[in-house]
Amino acid sequence: MLYIFDMGNVIIDIDFQRVLSVWSNLSGKPLSELNSNFISGETFKQHERGRISDVEFAEAINDELGMSLSFDEFAEGWQAIFMSVRPDVIDIMNKLREQGHRVVVLSNTNRLHQDYWPQHYPEIAASADFLYLSQDLGLRKPDPDIYQYVLESEEFDAQDAVFFDDIRENVDAAVELGIKGVYVEDRDTVRRYFADHDFSVEVSE
Numbered sequence: 001m002l003y004i005f006d007m008g009n010v011i012i013d014i015d016f017q018r019v020l021s022v023w024s025n026l027s028g029k030p031l032s033e034l035n036s037n038f039i040s041g042e043t044f045k046q047h048e049r050g051r052i053s054d055v056e057f058a059e060a061i062n063d064e065l066g067m068s069l070s071f072d073e074f075a076e077g078w079q080a081i082f083m084s085v086r087p088d089v090i091d092i093m094n095k096l097r098e099q100g101h102r103v104v105v106l107s108n109t110n111r112l113h114q115d116y117w118p119q120h121y122p123e124i125a126a127s128a129d130f131l132y133l134s135q136d137l138g139l140r141k142p143d144p145d146i147y148q149y150v151l152e153s154e155e156f157d158a159q160d161a162v163f164f165d166d167i168r169e170n171v172d173a174a175v176e177l178g179i180k181g182v183y184v185e186d187r188d189t190v191r192r193y194f195a196d197h198d199f200s201v202e203v204s205e
Helices: 018-028 031-037 040-049 054-065 070-079 088-096 146-154 168-176 191-194
Strands: 001-003 012-014 081-086 101-106 129-135 163-167 178-183
Touching: 001 088, 001 146, 018 031, 018 070, 031 054, 040 054, 040 070, 054 070, 081 088, 088 101, 088 191, 101 146, 129 146, 146 163, 146 168, 163 168, 163 191, 168 178
Parallel strands: 001 101, 001 163, 101 129, 163 178
Antiparallel strands: 012 081
């Protein structure tokens, strides 16, 4: 089987409020104002597809939110999104690989984050056979082409793949292609999935 794991809030806990809090402290902009004005719009999507640089992204978001942060200040806030890995999911990924399954990560991410999380959370890459990252592929979920790319690269049929993601739209797009989709609602979803389906994976409590 091919097991495809999203990263944020599946393998690692993230919280975008932490980003806005840092930006608020550094810029003097009220947190409520940043919350109201930030949207995951076209600039955000283009950055995740690797079509604009980190500097261009920072400048665009500064403009959109009325901030005047330096690039280093912007990056400090942007990296604050990461909290900690979920050790039970890491354990499951490793045990699946030990059993001979193929385990990959499929994440909408960006260069600026990729400069950070591999260094601080090396266990993510160490627990996967391959990382499929949106900024490298020029595609992002829920674009059907990104799932098709993973299936073709891994040489698996859709019915032999399971995909875990915390965004319903991304899961639905995978299901449309025939992939088994699992919507990760909380920190226990992945553990419960393998317990319920009896894949003989002993997970850490």
